[in-house]
Amino acid sequence: MSTSAVNTASVTVIGLGPMGHAMAGAYLDAGYEVTVWNRTASRADDLVTRGAVRAATVEEALAANEVVVLSLTDYAAMYSILGPAASALAGRVLVNLSSDTPEKAREGAAWAAEHGARHLTGGVQTPPSGIGSREFSTFYSGPRDLFDKYQDFLKVITDTDYRGEDPGLAALYYQLQMDLFWTTLTAWLHTLALANANGISVSEIKPYAAETLGGMSQFLDFYTPRIEAGQHSGDVERISMAVASLDHVVHTTRDSGVDPTLPAAVLETFRRGAAEGYEEDSLTRLFEVFGRGAAAK
Numbered sequence: 001m002s003t004s005a006v007n008t009a010s011v012t013v014i015g016l017g018p019m020g021h022a023m024a025g026a027y028l029d030a031g032y033e034v035t036v037w038n039r040t041a042s043r044a045d046d047l048v049t050r051g052a053v054r055a056a057t058v059e060e061a062l063a064a065n066e067v068v069v070l071s072l073t074d075y076a077a078m079y080s081i082l083g084p085a086a087s088a089l090a091g092r093v094l095v096n097l098s099s100d101t102p103e104k105a106r107e108g109a110a111w112a113a114e115h116g117a118r119h120l121t122g123g124v125q126t127p128p129s130g131i132g133s134r135e136f137s138t139f140y141s142g143p144r145d146l147f148d149k150y151q152d153f154l155k156v157i158t159d160t161d162y163r164g165e166d167p168g169l170a171a172l173y174y175q176l177q178m179d180l181f182w183t184t185l186t187a188w189l190h191t192l193a194l195a196n197a198n199g200i201s202v203s204e205i206k207p208y209a210a211e212t213l214g215g216m217s218q219f220l221d222f223y224t225p226r227i228e229a230g231q232h233s234g235d236v237e238r239i240s241m242a243v244a245s246l247d248h249v250v251h252t253t254r255d256s257g258v259d260p261t262l263p264a265a266v267l268e269t270f271r272r273g274a275a276e277g278y279e280e281d282s283l284t285r286l287f288e289v290f291g292r293g294a295a296a297k
């Protein structure tokens with residue numbers, strides 16, 4: 001537990017979905033006095049059995065502690081909950097671990113300030129099972145002094161990674177990770193469907209999928225300095241090759257009776273790169289093609 005002079009021995013947690021519930025549990029395990037509030041009050045039942053205090057109202061939850069951890073679906077939920085109790089926000093520190101866009105996080109921080117509260121944005125990078133472990137990390141952004149003051153307190157949830165003063169930054173880093181996470185896992189699920197349609201089981205394909213995904217960091221190592229140097233020459237692979245390869249993937253998918261939407265969208269992106277004159281360049285040209293925005297959207 002923290003040895004700092006700040007009174008962080010107690011905390012309020014608002015929002016007891018799987019994440020907030022795990023956070024309240026982690027603070028109880030760490031010896032904190034925990035006050036909880038949730039729209040669906042029954043989600044607090046087992047936490048109360050473990051020693052948490054169930055606040056009867058949002059105002060009571062805010063009055064109980066200086067530091068209030070918010071774990072909600074999005075920022076709209078925060079306004080729904082805290083809006084009617086805004087007069088009780090003065091002097092509070094809101095650690096907002098609800099995910100949303102960077103712009104929503106900036107607006108949320110400004111809204112908190114209007115009501116006399118200070119706001120730290122957080123982006124948690126683990127499912128509930130990792131809450132309470134420093135093997136995982138959470139992005140934070142907002143006032144540096146606030147982060148420094150409460151760093152030990154925050155480390156009860158996970159390790160911390162401070163990204164800067166802009167309240168939108170933690171949300172941005174979180175969304176960057178989510179971009180990679182969702183597209184990668186969806187690609188894996190598509191591969192499983194294709195394998196399955198051809199009589200190959202999920203567990204049979206697992207070691208091969210793991211090898212391909214595990215090897216991705218080598219591609220990152222190889223391509224990162226080249227991208228930073230603007231070096232997109234087709235000395236290793238070319239967009240024309242990728243178009244042919246993806247065409248094979250799309251046809252294999254169609255022949256197998258599997259939905260080809262996902263690889264077809266990737267093929268279209270490579271075709272766009274080719275149409276822009278980059279057929280002989282590396283796939284890394286797509287970094288620039290993406291950056292120019294979608295032609296028709």
Ligand code: NDP
Nearest residue numbers: 015016017018019020039040072073077080098099126127
């Ligand atoms: P859930 O969406 O399951 O639960 C969030 C909480 O928000 C619940 O307490 C729910 O109350 C409350 N809530 C939602 N809308 C309203 C509303 N209009 N008014 C009042 N309360 C509302 O989310 P999780 O617990 O899974 O996640 C919390 C945050 O953490 C999300 O932003 C999520 O993106 C992020 N996150 C989640 C991860 C995960 O693996 N679950 C991993 C990393 C980040 P009620 O119980 O009454 O429905």
